[in-house]
Amino acid sequence: MTDDLTTKTTTTASSSGVKVAMQLKDVAVSFNGRTAVRDATFDVAANRVTSMIGPSGSGKTTLLRALNRLHDLTPGAKVTGKILLEGVDIYGPDLTVTELRTRVGMVFQRPNPFPTMSIYENAVSGLRFNGIKKKSLLDEAAEESLRAAALWESVENRLNVAASNLSGGEQQRLCIARALALKPEVLLMDEPTSALDPIATLRIEELMSTLKQQVTIIIVTHNMQQASRISDDCAFLLMGEDRAGELIEFNTTEKIFNSPIDSRTLDYTLGRFG
Amino acid sequence: MTTNTVQVPRSRRFAVGDSKPPTAERSWYTYVLAAAWILFLGVSGLFFWSIVSKSLPVWQKQAGTIITGTGWGGPYGGLPMIIGTLQTSLIALVIAVVVGLGTAISIVFLIPARLRLITATIVELLAAIPSIVYGVWGLLVLSPWMLAHFYPFLDSLGLTFLGSSNIATGPSILLASIVLAVMILPIFVSITREVISAVPQDLIEASLSLGATRWQVISKTVLPTARIGIMGAAFLALARATGETVAVALTIGTISKVQWHFFYPGTTIASWIATAFGEANSNDIQALMALGVILMVISLGVSLISRWFIARQRKILAKV
Ligand SMILES: Nc1ncnc2c1ncn2[C@@H]1O[C@H](COP(=O)(O)OP(=O)(O)OP(=O)(O)O)[C@@H](O)[C@H]1O
Numbered sequence: 001m002t003d004d005l006t007t008k009t010t011t012t013a014s015s016s017g018v019k020v021a022m023q024l025k026d027v028a029v030s031f032n033g034r035t036a037v038r039d040a041t042f043d044v045a046a047n048r049v050t051s052m053i054g055p056s057g058s059g060k061t062t063l064l065r066a067l068n069r070l071h072d073l074t075p076g077a078k079v080t081g082k083i084l085l086e087g088v089d090i091y092g093p094d095l096t097v098t099e100l101r102t103r104v105g106m107v108f109q110r111p112n113p114f115p116t117m118s119i120y121e122n123a124v125s126g127l128r129f130n131g132i133k134k135k136s137l138l139d140e141a142a143e144e145s146l147r148a149a150a151l152w153e154s155v156e157n158r159l160n161v162a163a164s165n166l167s168g169g170e171q172q173r174l175c176i177a178r179a180l181a182l183k184p185e186v187l188l189m190d191e192p193t194s195a196l197d198p199i200a201t202l203r204i205e206e207l208m209s210t211l212k213q214q215v216t217i218i219i220v221t222h223n224m225q226q227a228s229r230i231s232d233d234c235a236f237l238l239m240g241e242d243r244a245g246e247l248i249e250f251n252t253t254e255k256i257f258n259s260p261i262d263s264r265t266l267d268y269t270l271g272r273f274g
Numbered sequence: 275m276t277t278n279t280v281q282v283p284r285s286r287r288f289a290v291g292d293s294k295p296p297t298a299e300r301s302w303y304t305y306v307l308a309a310a311w312i313l314f315l316g317v318s319g320l321f322f323w324s325i326v327s328k329s330l331p332v333w334q335k336q337a338g339t340i341i342t343g344t345g346w347g348g349p350y351g352g353l354p355m356i357i358g359t360l361q362t363s364l365i366a367l368v369i370a371v372v373v374g375l376g377t378a379i380s381i382v383f384l385i386p387a388r389l390r391l392i393t394a395t396i397v398e399l400l401a402a403i404p405s406i407v408y409g410v411w412g413l414l415v416l417s418p419w420m421l422a423h424f425y426p427f428l429d430s431l432g433l434t435f436l437g438s439s440n441i442a443t444g445p446s447i448l449l450a451s452i453v454l455a456v457m458i459l460p461i462f463v464s465i466t467r468e469v470i471s472a473v474p475q476d477l478i479e480a481s482l483s484l485g486a487t488r489w490q491v492i493s494k495t496v497l498p499t500a501r502i503g504i505m506g507a508a509f510l511a512l513a514r515a516t517g518e519t520v521a522v523a524l525t526i527g528t529i530s531k532v533q534w535h536f537f538y539p540g541t542t543i544a545s546w547i548a549t550a551f552g553e554a555n556s557n558d559i560q561a562l563m564a565l566g567v568i569l570m571v572i573s574l575g576v577s578l579i580s581r582w583f584i585a586r587q588r589k590i591l592a593k594v
Pocket residue numbers: 031036037054055056057058059060061062063074222245
């Protein structure tokens with residue numbers, strides 16, 4: 001373990017006095033015995049944007065989905081190591097999986113509002129899942145989360161139309177609003193702009209920089225400029241010899257892009273492979 | 275939303291193979307194919323024409339009575355058959371939907387992969403059994419059991435509007451409906467299963483990520499997203515039930531009477547036609563043909579509704 005860490009270059013945010021939202025300790029995920037990603041050890045600082053970059057197949061999505069236990073559904077999937085949310089083991093007995101998921105929200109690659117629900121119903125769907133029925137509470141949460149997702153102005157007058165009437169970018173912001181309505185501590189985003197045009201992408205990026213005041217963001221992205229523009233910390237993953245992804249380097253985004261310690265990080269950020 | 279970049283030829287006449295076949299060969303098989311097509315048109319045209327023309331006198335002389343009348347012979351009344359058809363197929367549908375929806379959900383979401391295969395095989399098997407077998411089973415197995423246990427049980431619940439178990443003889447609207455329910459279960463289950471499997475995985479994951487329980491994922495996300503397609507499956511099953519003949523003829527008792535007490539015998543259009551044909555005179559035959567036209571219209575209508583639902587479900591999923 002200590003041997004391992006000498007070759008890894010990870011900083012822990014806690015040492016610099018920043019509040020830690022999530023901690024990953026030697027996290028690995030395997031499917032039917034085949035390791036997809038391993039050696040993930042880093043701290044996710046609260047109220048910052050942490051990006052995960054790396055070539056296709058390096059396990060970014062796999063690692064991200066371990067953080068809200070979405071692998072629970074997949075037969076044959078196994079997560080090892082420790083993942084802590086404010087110090088509490090998310091796979092332990094002190095946190096139910098549904099509570100975890102209300103505290104750690106997720107936005108997917110493809111905008112996926114519920115097709116049979118209106119904009120309003122989409123925005124409050126998480127609250128409804130959690131048993132909240134009071135109209136005034138729902139109304140308040142809908143407005144607040146739609147405002148937070150910078151969508152309120154454009155949908156205020158058509159809250160009851162089907163969500164499928166929105167543009168792709170608006171749908172993705174609705175999905176962000178839907179997650180925010182539960183007031184999560186952490187928001188996981190898996191390439192949230194890869195299905196969007198440049199203008200819609202820009203709006204989501206702007207949104208993230210304001211959102212981080214209220215929620216910690218972990219974002220997977222293929223887009224190097226995006227990672228350097230919007231993230232404060234950055235994790236770089238790469239496939240090892242056996243094709244399993246592993247964490248190569250974790251540091252502030254500034255260091256990862258300007259003075260990385262591992263030469264492979266430099267090669268990747270300069271676009272020399274992957 | 276999506277633009278087709280691939281041009282699909284409207285007619286595939288020249289799209290088969292790399293080059294046009296030699297003229298002699300082409301004319302040879304073109305004629306065969308055209309002949310088959312004309313034969314098909316001819317046969318179906320003849321079919322519709324003969325049924326309608328055979329029943330034409332009935333439509334001219336007593337179009338109202340065949341739909342609203344209750345006696346058979348003299349004027350011919352089809353009301354008992356029409357009502358019986360609707361009763362049996364709707365009761366069957368309710369039973370099949372309740373059992374089938376639970377089964378389909380279990381197959382997709384609850385049971386382990388190996389059991390899933392076994393269940394799917396049973397569904398296929400049930401679909402392949404000829405209806406005469408269902409009819410005989412209903413008559414010889416289900417009927418005595420219902421007489422001994424099920425009618426008295428319903429009696430004891432105080433459901434007197436169904437009839438009295440003391441008077442029931444076995445064949446009944448209820449018996450035929452239950453047999454029908456078993457018969458339409460496979461088609462309902464297999465289509466419903468397909469429809470709910472087609473609900474995108476990322477909607478399920480989105481629900482879970484919002485703290486939904488597994489049951490909420492099913493009730494609040496999967497079923498609402500699939501509901502139009504499930505309606506389509508229900509109407510397809512209904513179409514099958516309205517036309518079923520042999521199994522119903524064996525179990526319903528075939529009495530031309532509007533029957534609201536489901537413990538007692540009644541009839542349906544299809545089973546009435548099948549049983550009455552044997553001793554029918556030429557007038558009877560015209561009336562039976564007219565009943566056939568009515569059945570055709572009902573089945574066609576139900577099938578069209580089913581197609582409409584299934585097409586709409588496709589559109590919903592295409593938008594997701
Ligand atoms: N459900 C699964 N079952 C089996 N293997 C899986 C599963 N999900 C992911 N994997 C494997 O895990 C590895 C990492 O995949 P992952 O999707 O996490 O990569 P990624 O870094 O997100 O790639 P991309 O940039 O293309 O999205 C791949 O080899 C993939 O085949």
